[in-house]
Amino acid sequence: MVKFSEILNNKKEEKPKVEEKKEILSQELEKELDDSQKQYKKLLETCEKTCDKVYLKLSRKEKLSINEIKEFKKDIEETVEFLFNIENPLLIEEIFRDYPIEEYPKYHPRDVAFLSILIGKKLGYSKENLVELGIAGLLHEIGMFFLPQDVVLKKPKLTEEELEQVKKHPEYAAKYLSTVEDITENIIIAIYQEHERADGTGYPKGLKNEQIHEWAKIIGISDTFVAMIHSRPYREKKLHPDKAISEIIEINGNHFSKDVVIAFLSLITPYPIGSWVKLNNGEIGKVKKINEGSPKQPVVEIYFDSTGKKLQVPKEIDLSKESLYFISESITK
Secondary structure, three states: OEEHHHHHHHOOOOOHHHHHHHHHHHHHHHHHHHHHHHHHHHHHHHHHHHHHHHHHHHHOOOOOOHHHHHHHHHHHHHHHHHHHHOOOOHHHHHHHOOOOHHHHHHHHHHHHHHHHHHHHHHOOOOHHHHHHHHHHHHOOOHHHHHOOHHHHOOOOOOOHHHHHHHOOHHHHHHHHHOOOOOOOHHHHHHHHHOOOOOEOOOOOOOOEHHHOOHHHHHHHHHHHHHHHOOOEOOEOOOOOHHHHHHHHHHOHHHHOOHHHHHHHHHHOOOOOOOOEEEEOOOOEEEEEEEEOOEEEEEEEEEEEOOOOOEEEEEEEEEHHHOOOOOEEEEEEO
């Protein structure tokens, strides 16, 4: 993965005029990333503080107040607004970021919420529905707080009896949330059904595809993927994202609905939509669309030519239809 500073240093022998153009390129791309990263960092900090308060209260089995739910909702609204105004791969990068096993209960729900919102956006959800979907994602495992913590945090593999205990957490969550003001029925249903699978092998009811709420399907695939790529108290081994994606594709026909899988794959790719890439001919652009079946050959909108000069009118190139051009590197800060 190349950095902007390396772009500037790679061609020092070129004429000053070209260097000046590349400096303009660097400044423009750096500014875009700087602005979004600052907003993104603030968003993460605020969201984490609110989650800490909520999860602390849940760990004590205390009822959430209407003000706490409103604060929770406000953070999700800001997340959704961020995603609508700035299309970039920052949240995907955060989902991939590793963290200590003991931090799993803190970061896993947040990452599931982020990925669920991104998938919902791909499916054309309104901002209002994305907010509720995000809340469901953040609260999807609160039933775990009502289980024996020695089971939840157990490192050896769970026994059959313990596994059956864990499978009751959606019921505990639904029962608890039904007493909380301002939590909608859709949120409760999504959390209750998120472990159901299209082939009827899920729990707690063994529902099949059309019986499962779409929000539950979205949270289900998000939960599965995030769990695969991170260590858990009972499983230190984690999968590389590419391997996790392959496993999800393999079980696509059995566990997850096609529309949700396609939306998921359009986000979890080597080159997410909104990311900057450099082609083998030196041109630089933004990924505009992921081609189904060819995630490494997306549609790219070219903004800068091989000398670093900004094009007056961006041009579009579909790499799946081009034999001569391919992405040579991702561009990051």
